[in-house]
Amino acid sequence: MSGSPEAPADFDEAVYLALNPDVAAAVSSGASASGREHYVRFGAREGRRYLPISGEVRAPVVITMATRRADGSRAPPPAAFGVEAVHMSPGGGVFVAGWIDDATDPLASLTLRGEGFEYDLAQVSLARLRRSDVETRLGSGARHPYGFWSFLDLGRDLARIGTCQLIIRQESGAGVTVEAGVLSVPDADLRDAVLAWLAGTEQFGDRHAATVACLEGGLGAHLVAHSRRLTAAMVADPFVQRFGPEGGRVRASLVVCLYGLPEFLFLQNALFAGLPGIEEYELIFVSNSPHLADRLLRDARIASLVHGTRQTLVLLPGNVGFAAANNIGFAHARSDRIVAVNPDVMPRQQDWAQRHLDTVAALPPEQTALFGVPLYYEDGSLMHGGMYFTLDSAPVESRGRLVRHDLVRVEHYGKGAPPDDAALTRARPVPAVTGAFMSFRRDWFEWLGGFSDGFIFGHYEDADICLRSLAAGTPAWLHDIRLWHLEGKSSPRTPATEGATFVNRWQFSRSWAAAIRNGLLGPAPLHPLLRAPR
Amino acid sequence: MIVLILSVFHPELVRGGAQRVAWDLFQGLKQVPGVRPVFLAATDRGLPALYKTGACITGFDGLPDEYLFLADDVDPWWHKCSDPRLIEAYADFLLRLRPDIVHFHHFMRFGVELLTLTRQMLPDCRIVFTFHEFLAICAADGHMVRWTDGSLCDHATPARCHACIPEAPRERFVRREAYMKAHLRAVDAFTVPSDFMRRHFERWGLPASKITHIANGQMPPDGIPASPSERGARTRFGFFGQLVDVKGVWLLLQAVELLRADGFTAFTVEINGDNLRYASARRRAEIERFIEAEQTRPPGERIVSFAGSYHPSQTGERMARIDWCVVPSVWWESFALVISEAWACRKPVIAPDVGGPAERVTHEEDGLLFAFADARALADTLRRAAIEPDLWNLLAAGIAPPPTRRQMVREFLSLYAGGSAVRRSA
Numbered sequence: 035m036s037g038s039p040e041a042p043a044d045f046d047e048a049v050y051l052a053l054n055p056d057v058a059a060a061v062s063s064g065a066s067a068s069g070r071e072h073y074v075r076f077g078a079r080e081g082r083r084y085l086p087i088s089g090e091v092r093a094p095v096v097i098t099m100a101t102r103r104a105d106g107s108r109a110p111p112p113a114a115f116g117v118e119a120v121h122m123s124p125g126g127g128v129f130v131a132g133w134i135d136d137a138t139d140p141l142a143s144l145t146l147r148g149e150g151f152e153y154d155l156a157q158v159s160l161a162r163l164r165r166s167d168v169e170t171r172l173g174s175g176a177r178h179p180y181g182f183w184s185f186l187d188l189g190r191d192l193a194r195i196g197t198c199q200l201i202i203r204q205e206s207g208a209g210v211t212v213e214a215g216v217l218s219v220p221d222a223d224l225r226d227a228v229l230a231w232l233a234g235t236e237q238f239g240d241r242h243a244a245t246v247a248c249l250e251g252g253l254g255a256h257l258v259a260h261s262r263r264l265t266a267a268m269v270a271d272p273f274v275q276r277f278g279p280e281g282g283r284v285r286a287s288l289v290v291c292l293y294g295l296p297e298f299l300f301l302q303n304a305l306f307a308g309l310p311g312i313e314e315y316e317l318i319f320v321s322n323s324p325h326l327a328d329r330l331l332r333d334a335r336i337a338s339l340v341h342g343t344r345q346t347l348v349l350l351p352g353n354v355g356f357a358a359a360n361n362i363g364f365a366h367a368r369s370d371r372i373v374a375v376n377p378d379v380m381p382r383q384q385d386w387a388q389r390h391l392d393t394v395a396a397l398p399p400e401q402t403a404l405f406g407v408p409l410y411y412e413d414g415s416l417m418h419g420g421m422y423f424t425l426d427s428a429p430v431e432s433r434g435r436l437v438r439h440d441l442v443r444v445e446h447y448g449k450g451a452p453p454d455d456a457a458l459t460r461a462r463p464v465p466a467v468t469g470a471f472m473s474f475r476r477d478w479f480e481w482l483g484g485f486s487d488g489f490i491f492g493h494y495e496d497a498d499i500c501l502r503s504l505a506a507g508t509p510a511w512l513h514d515i516r517l518w519h520l521e522g523k524s525s526p527r528t529p530a531t532e533g534a535t536f537v538n539r540w541q542f543s544r545s546w547a548a549a550i551r552n553g554l555l556g557p558a559p560l561h562p563l564l565r566a567p568r
Numbered sequence: 569m570i571v572l573i574l575s576v577f578h579p580e581l582v583r584g585g586a587q588r589v590a591w592d593l594f595q596g597l598k599q600v601p602g603v604r605p606v607f608l609a610a611t612d613r614g615l616p617a618l619y620k621t622g623a624c625i626t627g628f629d630g631l632p633d634e635y636l637f638l639a640d641d642v643d644p645w646w647h648k649c650s651d652p653r654l655i656e657a658y659a660d661f662l663l664r665l666r667p668d669i670v671h672f673h674h675f676m677r678f679g680v681e682l683l684t685l686t687r688q689m690l691p692d693c694r695i696v697f698t699f700h701e702f703l704a705i706c707a708a709d710g711h712m713v714r715w716t717d718g719s720l721c722d723h724a725t726p727a728r729c730h731a732c733i734p735e736a737p738r739e740r741f742v743r744r745e746a747y748m749k750a751h752l753r754a755v756d757a758f759t760v761p762s763d764f765m766r767r768h769f770e771r772w773g774l775p776a777s778k779i780t781h782i783a784n785g786q787m788p789p790d791g792i793p794a795s796p797s798e799r800g801a802r803t804r805f806g807f808f809g810q811l812v813d814v815k816g817v818w819l820l821l822q823a824v825e826l827l828r829a830d831g832f833t834a835f836t837v838e839i840n841g842d843n844l845r846y847a848s849a850r851r852r853a854e855i856e857r858f859i860e861a862e863q864t865r866p867p868g869e870r871i872v873s874f875a876g877s878y879h880p881s882q883t884g885e886r887m888a889r890i891d892w893c894v895v896p897s898v899w900w901e902s903f904a905l906v907i908s909e910a911w912a913c914r915k916p917v918i919a920p921d922v923g924g925p926a927e928r929v930t931h932e933e934d935g936l937l938f939a940f941a942d943a944r945a946l947a948d949t950l951r952r953a954a955i956e957p958d959l960w961n962l963l964a965a966g967i968a969p970p971p972t973r974r975q976m977v978r979e980f981l982s983l984y985a986g987g988s989a990v991r992r993s994a
Contacts, residue, residue, distance in 0.1 A: 300648060301743055304681070304750040335652040339659060340685040378739070380746055412726060412742040520739035 041070050042084065050077070050084045057082075082171070109209045112136070114172060117200055120214040124193035125221040125267070127260045129228050130155065130200065131183040133168045137176045139204045144182065148198035155184040159252035164236040177238060177431075185228050185253055187260035193218060221264050222352050228257065229490070229533030242536075243428035247439050249540040257537050261490045265354045269362050273349040275331065277338035284344065285314040285391055286473075287367035288375045291359040293322040296329045298377030299347075300337050305380050307341035311388030317345040320363040322353040355534075356469060356492035357485035364479060372479060376470040378520040382410055389515045390473065397513075403478040404503050405511040406467025408459045409519035416455065417519050419448040420464030420512045421497060422557045423550045442543045442550055444497050447557065459516075463509040463564050465554055469496030470519050482506065490534035494542040501546055501554075509563045571597055571605045571984065572667035574682075576674035578609035578628060578636065583810075585905050586700035588880075589761070589784045589976075590673040596785075596977035603981070606665060610639040610677035624657030635661075639677040645707065646747060649679030658682060662689045669984045671696040672755075676703060680751045687754035694984060697755045698782075699765060701902055704748045705772050707741065708732045711814055711899040712768065718941060720900060720922060723771050749773065757983055761903035762924040780983055784903050785976025788912040789883035802960035803835040805918070805950060806890030808883070808906045811844040811855065816896035816920075818851045821858045822943035823896075823950060824871055830947075833871060835954045837894075840886050842877040887913035891960060892953055895919040898941045904928070908970035916963035918949055934966040 050069040051058040057077070060066040069077075073084055103109050115134040122128050134141055144155040162179035169180065195216050203209040219227065237244035249257070288306070292298055299319050306312055321330055327349050334347045346366050350359065364372045371394055383389065394402045409418040424443045429436035444466065448458035469485075469492075482502050489495040500510040553561040575590035587609065597605035609628070611618055619638050620626060628634040637658070641650040649655055658678075662670075662685075670686050670693055672678075686695055703710030705724050712721040715732040724745070726738035752758075758774060760766055763781045770776045809815045817839060824837060844852055862872050878886055887893070893910035895901070900923030907928050910917050917935040919925035929935040936953060939945035953959060 297646065297743075300646075300681070301747055304684070304747050307684075308750075308753065329650075332650060332652050336649065336655050336681070339652070339655050340681045340688060342688055378743075380743070412739050518742075520742060 041074055045070060045073065045084050050082075083167075103207050103209075109203075109207050111210045112202060112204060112208050113139075115202060115210065116168075117212050117214055119217070120198060120200065121217045121219045121224055121227070122192040122195055122198075123219050123221040123224040124191055125260070125263055126186075126188040126190045126192055127219075127221060127224045127228075128186040128188060128192065129184070129224060129231075131181070131231070132200075133165050133180045133182065134202060134204075135168075135172055135174075135180060136204055137174065137178040137180070139206045139208060141182070141202070142205045143201070143203045144184070145201040145203075146184075146186075146198060147201060148192075148195055151188060151190075153186065155186070159186050159256050160184045161248035161251070161253050163248065164238050166236060179238065181236075183231065183235075185256050185260070187256045187263065189259075189263065192216075221260070221267075225257075225261055225264060225490075226528075226530035229531075229537070230529035231533070232536055233529045233533035238431050240428040240430065243426070243439050243441060244430050245536050246441055246540045246543070247430040247432075247437070249537060254537055254540045254544075258488045258490070258541060261355075262487055264352070265358045265487050268350050268352045268354050269358050272362060273327070274366060275334070275347045275349075276345070277334050277347070278342065278344040282344070283314060284316045284369040286371040286373060286387075286394075287316050287318055287364070287369045288373050289318045289320065289360055289363035289367065290375050290377050291320050291322060291356055291363065292326070292330070292377055293353060294326075295377070296323075296326045296333065299330055300333045302375075302377065302380075303337035303341050303343055303345070306387070307343050309381060309387050310385045311391055314391065315344075315387060316368060317343055318348065318363045318366055319345065320348040320350065320359040322350055322355070322359055324349065324351050353491065355487065355490055357489055357495040358487040360469075361484040361487065364474075364476070364484065367476070370476045372474050372476050374469055374472045374474075376519065379409065379470055380518040380520070382516040382518045386515050386517060393513050393515065394473070394475075399475065400508055401461075401463075401511050402473070402513075403475045403508045404467075404500065405473050405513050406464070407471050407473075407513060407515040407517060409468065409470055409517055409521075410453060411450070412518065412520055414453055416448045416451040416453055416458060417521055418446045418468050418470065419451070419455075419458035420462075420510075421446055421466040421468060421500075422559065423465060423497075423546075423554055424556060425547065425550065440543065440547050441539055442547050444494070444542075445557070459512075459514050461511065461513050464512050465504070465510070465559055465561075465564060466497040466500035467510045467512060468519075470521070471517060472496060472499075478503070478508070488541060489538045491531050492538075493535055494538045498542060498545065501549065504554075504561070504563060505549070507563070509561075569603050569669065569984070570665060570667040571603060571669040571671060572662075572665060573597075573605060573607050574637075574670070574672045574674070574678060575607060575609040576676050576678075577611060578607075578634075580628075581609075581611060581615060583880075585784075585903070586673055586698075588786075588905060589698070589700070592784075592786055592973050593671075593977060593980060596973045597980075600977065600981065604633065606633045606635070606667065608635045608637050608661070610637045610674075612639060612677065624651075624654045625661050637678060642677055642679055645744065647675050647680045647703070649681065655679075655681075655685060659685060659689050662686060666690065667693060669694050669696060671698070671980070671984075673698050674700065674703075675751075680704075680748060683751045683754040694757070694986070695755045696757050696759065696980075696983060697752070698759045698761070699769065699902070700761070702765075702768060702900075704752065705745075705768065707736070707744060709814075713814065713899045718898065720940065722768065745772075759980075759983065762927050764900070764923055764927050765902060780979075782976060782979045782983065783971040784905060784908070785971040785973040786905065786908050786912075787973050789887070789909050790881045792884040792887070792913050801834075801954070802891040803954040804890045805835060805837045805892045805894050805953075806840060806887070806915075807837065807894050807896070808840045808886070808909065809895075810846070811839075811841055812846045813848050813851050814897060814899040815841075816898040816941075817841075818847075818854050819896040819898060819941065819943055819946060820894055821855065821872065823947035825858075826943060826947040827951060828871065830951075832951055832954075833869070835871065835950065837872045838886075838890055839872065839874045840876070840878050883909050884913060887915055890915065892950075893917050894946075894950070895925055896946060897923075897925065899923070901925050911967045911970045914964055914967060916953075916960060916967065918946075918953060930966070932963070934963055934968065936963070 047069045057072045066072045113135045117132040119131040146153050163181040165181035200212040360374045411417045426441045430439050485495045575587045577587045579587040579591045594605045594607045597603050701710040702712045706712045714721045726741045729741040730738045758779045759782045761784045766779050893915045903924045920940040921937040922940045931937040938949040
């Protein structure tokens with residue numbers, strides 16, 4: 035059938051077989067003459083893909099049918115299945131995705147076997163998901179998650195693995211062994227691809243809750259472990275350059291984490307410089323975007339000349355996220371008062387810097403160990419007056435049952451409220467404050483162990499450190515020093531950051547849902563350390 | 569007293585009103601005993617041979633106290649210089665020269681952060697900034713004309729600006745405004761060439777006490793006939809300026825078409841100027857179609873002629889060929905130097921009833937005003953000017969001498985000395 039006019043011009047035999055392992059099996063067994071013939075006769079009508087979507091395996095997949103039962107007899111193959119991705123990274127990440135028609139004969143095990151390792155993914159890290167394309171292909175109206183995917187952090191070098199085996203077994207004994215070509219992907223690319231995959235997964239029922247729930251059973255833990263490993267490698271040896279005057283007293287350090295948009299460096303220099311008290315501060319910019327290095331170095335040099343500011347630029351080789359970037363920024367600070375400031379935070383009160391120093395000097399240490407401030411939207415309304423916690427409960431379908439999942443939601447006091455509502459802006463202890471502006475006594479921050487780098491890219495690490503501080507006996511405070519926060523516009527959002535949001539919410543809920551139920555729920559929590567002074 | 573004047577371009581290299589005024593001030597200050605003016609003009613890669621390897625600031629044709637700032641890579645949104653070497657060179661230049669006054673006639677091509685840098689390098693110098701348009705307020709080319717419908721804009725808000733430039737989120741305008749204001753804080757005194765501009769900048773948040781109205785003053789153009797020609801019909805109209813959209817030559821051509829359609833053809837229009845290549849594609853096509861159609865007419869039926877570019881020294885002789893100077897601008901027009909040139913040549917002006925022209929031209933006393941951006945209103949005004957007996961004589965007799973260079977220099981010297989605002993009545 036070679037050269038058939040029905041075959042698309044960009045049809046690729048190898049890619050089609052890789053994307054459709056059952057066809058490859060048919061070709062291998064002689065049932066079909068070629069992938070092209072199969073596509074023309076059946077595949078086009080069945081809606082089978084012949085082009086890979088981004089990140090999908092292009093490596094060849096070879097099927098061996100020699101799967102055998104325990105008694106040695108030859109097992110029949112599954113009715114229909116597909117292995118669509120086997121990706122591995124040098125740092126030990128493994129991503130597997132595919133589907134199987136197991137609506138009536140459940141998947142019993144999915145074994146990944148390679149040189150020196152063998153894991154039953156169903157036991158360590160496997161999630162099922164809805165695949166409407168598979169439903170269409172099978173003509174199935176069943177409410178059944180045909181898709182599967184897994185992520186493992188094996189912590190060992192997988193750079194040179196060319197192929198591995200994926201052994202699929204169903205409860206009836208049916209099975210197949212897939213000899214899969216491995217696509218080797220850089221560690222960060224694999225993490226981002228998997229997070230993007232997660233963000234795009236289809237689910238039955240409440241999509242958000244079901245996506246978070248699928249991280250149970252190992253997936254979430256492996257993703258976090260992999261990200262931590264990446265982060266540790268990237269922060270190990272940063273490029274650090276200091277600008278501006280040496281010497282002089284530094285009473286506070288503003289640490290700004292940059293990602294994607296370089297303009298915030300010169301903007302914050304311009305907006306913070308020259309204000310009362312700011313001469314006793316230093317600026318520390320930590321870049322999570324290596325491609326901006328040259329631009330940031332030039333801008334920092336210019337800004338120091340133009341404004342006379344003391345500043346440090348810390349350049350990282352990749353995106354380590356908010357927590358790790360701030361941790362390393364704080365490590366390079368030259369003062370005992372360290373402040374995490376989002377790039378899109380701007381002074382609303384011209385004397386904010388002096389007020390911040392005065393607040394620290396005047397108040398008891400326990401009220402300034404960790405504190406936030408009221409932040410405002412660009413339209414003038416309140417954006418943040420502290421944070422509190424609620425729980426979202428949702429039923430998630432699992433093996434024909436509805437399982438309750440509680441997810442913690444972090445809310446801001448007074449979001450969108452009029453600017454001068456004293457109940458929202460007055461000094462008081464609060465369950466948490468936003469990471470957009472967090473002022474720490476340095477020794478307290480270090481005693482707490484810094485921000486947790488288990489939160490991928492960003493979100494929830496601010497609430498997490500506040501809860502750890504509270505658990506250690508010192509709640510976060512809000513003090514009335516006012517700044518603007520152009521929320522959500524400081525860095526571009528990507529599918530990977532969307533995926534990370536699911537992982538972070540899963541992790542935060544897993545860590546804190548129980549504690550929050552016990553005295554920290556709602557805008558007026560009962561926790562004794564959060565009783566506001568009148 | 570050393571006065572450093574920063575000009576967006578050198579008028580010998582690139583024509584334009586802002587650089588013309590900066591240059592006139594430089595020349596005028598040279599005549600003042602005890603004052604040493606220094607002229608630093610930005611340039612661009614349009615003349616690449618000016619860029620000498622490794623140099624950031626160079627001399628200009630061996631002329632004393634004239635320098636070129638070899639600008640490069642200036643971000644057009646933030647108006648920020650991206651080359652630290654240029655910044656360092658400017659700082660060195662300042663420290664070497666140690667001017668008492670640094671007078672910016674723009675931040676475009678220099679970078680607005682040079683204001684703060686100047687204050688940083690010379691804490692005691694006096695920084696003066698002259699606005700020639702609204703670029704600090706308006707990211708839409710600084711004209712404060714709404715890109716949504718071409719109407720005039722009288723104030724900026726994040727939502728209004730976002731409507732003009734939808735690809736920029738509202739927060740970006742907030743940041744731009746904050747950034748501009750942060751650097752403009754370094755300025756001791758602002759000046760505007762027309763009083764109405766004060767309202768825009770005050771509403772934007774600049775302190776009223778810092779803004780002074782100083783009109784652009786000029787030397788009279790060369791080649792002005794000793795006395796206006798004695799003739800009956802006053803039916804010759806002239807346009808002088810750039811053929812870019814905001815100067816409104818397209819509006820004038822639309823008015824001509826309307827009159828022709830009405831059957832009124834007893835007049836001529838001479839277009840003087842160039843830079844059609846900087847017009848928008850739509851207006852350029854419109855103008856080119858008009859030119860082509862006009863040239864296919866028999867010579868006796870042609871109304872509009874295109875006289876092309878001219879050197880400032882030719883202004884007088886070009887003005888001598890017309891009776892009325894038409895200023896059809898479709899933006900606020902901060903001053904309109906051409907009005908001064910027309911008045912110096914005793915030519916009444918026909919101009920829109922807004923902004924700088926409305927402030928300068930008094931309707932039916934020294935010129936005629938028509939409804940802003942309204943081709944029909946302009947057509948009716950042209951017709952009236954061409955046919956109404958004695959109107960030209962009446963208006964020509966009402967023309968007062970335009971502001972002089974000497975007057976402008978005197979007012980700036982007063983401002984440099986820390987004098988209070990010199991305000992002209994609106």
